[in-house]
Amino acid sequence: MSEFTTLDHENLSTAVYNALCDGLMQGRFQPGDRLKIRDLAEQFGTSVTPIRDAILRLAHDEAITFRSPRDIRIPQMREARYREIRAIRIRLEGLAAETAAHTATRTQIDLLENILRDNEKALAEGDRRKGSALNQSFHFMLPQIAGLPVLTGVLRRLWLQMGPLIADSYLQGGRTMIDYHYPVVEALKRHDGAGAAMAIIDDIQLGGQAVLANVLAHDGVAVNA
Amino acid sequence: MSEFTTLDHENLSTAVYNALCDGLMQGRFQPGDRLKIRDLAEQFGTSVTPIRDAILRLAHDEAITFRSPRDIRIPQMREARYREIRAIRIRLEGLAAETAAHTATRTQIDLLENILRDNEKALAEGDRRKGSALNQSFHFMLPQIAGLPVLTGVLRRLWLQMGPLIADSYLQGGRTMIDYHYPVVEALKRHDGAGAAMAIIDDIQLGGQAVLANVLAHDGVAVNA
DNA sequence: ACGCCACAGATGATGCATCATATTGCGCAT
DNA sequence: ATGCGCAATATGATGCATCATCTGTGGCGT
Numbered sequence A, B: 001m002s003e004f005t006t007l008d009h010e011n012l013s014t015a016v017y018n019a020l021c022d023g024l025m026q027g028r029f030q031p032g033d034r035l036k037i038r039d040l041a042e043q044f045g046t047s048v049t050p051i052r053d054a055i056l057r058l059a060h061d062e063a064i065t066f067r068s069p070r071d072i073r074i075p076q077m078r079e080a081r082y083r084e085i086r087a088i089r090i091r092l093e094g095l096a097a098e099t100a101a102h103t104a105t106r107t108q109i110d111l112l113e114n115i116l117r118d119n120e121k122a123l124a125e126g127d128r129r130k131g132s133a134l135n136q137s138f139h140f141m142l143p144q145i146a147g148l149p150v151l152t153g154v155l156r157r158l159w160l161q162m163g164p165l166i167a168d169s170y171l172q173g174g175r176t177m178i179d180y181h182y183p184v185v186e187a188l189k190r191h192d193g194a195g196a197a198m199a200i201i202d203d204i205q206l207g208g209q210a211v212l213a214n215v216l217a218h219d220g221v222a223v224n225a
Numbered sequence C: 001a002c003g004c005c006a007c008a009g010a011t012g013a014t015g016c017a018t019c020a021t022a023t024t025g026c027g028c029a030t
Numbered sequence D: 001a002t003g004c005g006c007a008a009t010a011t012g013a014t015g016c017a018t019c020a021t022c023t024g025t026g027g028c029g030t
Helices: A012-025 A037-044 A048-060 A079-103 A106-124 A128-146 A149-173 A181-189 A193-207 A209-219 B012-025 B037-044 B048-060 B079-103 B106-125 B128-146 B149-173 B181-189 B193-207 B209-218
Strands: A065-068 A071-073 B065-068 B071-073
Touching: A012 A037, A012 A048, A012 A128, A012 A149, A037 A048, A048 B048, A079 A128, A079 A149, A079 A181, A079 A193, A079 A209, A079 B079, A079 B149, A106 A128, A106 A181, A128 A149, A128 A181, A149 A209, A149 B079, A149 B149, A181 A193, A193 A209, B012 B037, B012 B048, B012 B128, B012 B149, B037 B048, B079 B128, B079 B149, B079 B181, B079 B193, B079 B209, B106 B128, B106 B181, B128 B149, B128 B181, B149 B209, B181 B193, B193 B209
Parallel strands: none
Antiparallel strands: A065 A071, B065 B071
16 A cells, blocks of 8 residues: 555545545455555645545445444455445446437447457556556446436445455456457447447456455455455 | 434444434434534544544445535435336345345244334324434345345345435324234235235335335426326 | 563544634725 | 725535444453
């Protein structure tokens, strides 16, 4: 857990929150890691107040938990919880893909294809962090194309909870993390809502097998590390 | 907006947050109402810090918004947003009902029927606030029966955004707010997942027509129900 | 030697002082 | 009389001091 980059503009609490979110999504925190408000305040160069605000928000998102009143930690994803989140994502990202198929413009589809191209490159170069970020970008493009801001927010929270897990799993995912994205784009081009929904569901279930395997490895009985 | 009851136990911020949530769900705030941290601190008898924490959380939930950096208000629900939330609820409460149908025990079904009975009584007595609360209880029993805590949290947030609207709409809803609940319970008794999902979707769409009418009356152009 | 208790350090919660800024209202000039 | 501008006030943001509590270690007693 190295230092964080500068916190620009607007609101300190929000800036810290965003920085911590990024850290979470990039796998800079491991499950079990403990966060200390004073330490973070020092790292960010602020007082404890904005850090506390950010921590509270993250805790509200269940992206971090208070193991005891004074022990703030990155939680371990349990299998049941992952399966539940996956079931929710299937419903919601399915909705996003279906709607996006009806509204997607040529420009937006080009954007998606650019993401895929960049992702291929990241994969070829073995840049996991970038690949993971692009995978996420792809998924979040769908509710955005669909024009569903509330859905975007809900999904963001779910991804936040999966953050440390996803970042870790992407390493083992390999091509399966991207292969299933192509049928999604194809369905969008055909304005095929049902097809797009099925394609993204495939991605979540099949492409996400590496994630599930990762959960099982950590959650199951033998919890080492 | 009268005074709030005592804030017991644990964490002041959380207590204030919960109190404000309750206020929101009970329709004690109207869209456009302005919240002032110092005033609330006085009403709750705390310093501004816990109030600020709670406000921040509510803002994060988009249950309240910062119109300007210093102007905290209850937002007006717009039609597009309501439709989006409804679409999400259809997916998610459908999932909850379907799962609940497979897992519901006799005891849990009894609980649901108790809620319906109380709701009938509240309706007969014209106790709208109680009726609205029981309606909410019914909906939240489903993800709870299904054993889906993450889903419960997601739905809670969505309901929070609809809080002032729902409380207001229940007045005009009349029996349609409860009629569609009975088929849900019947489907649960039959362990009919698809039936339960369809029944709750009916409730959201048909029972919720009063809500939509309410949104339309306040929001954009005067469209009919 | 082992176990219990006490004290010190750590750490989040709370309260509050201060700051920056936006809003509002009054006064002055035209 | 009206409009512009300045100042007073309101109000959220930030920082920080203090408090309560938990943790862990070391010493004392058995």
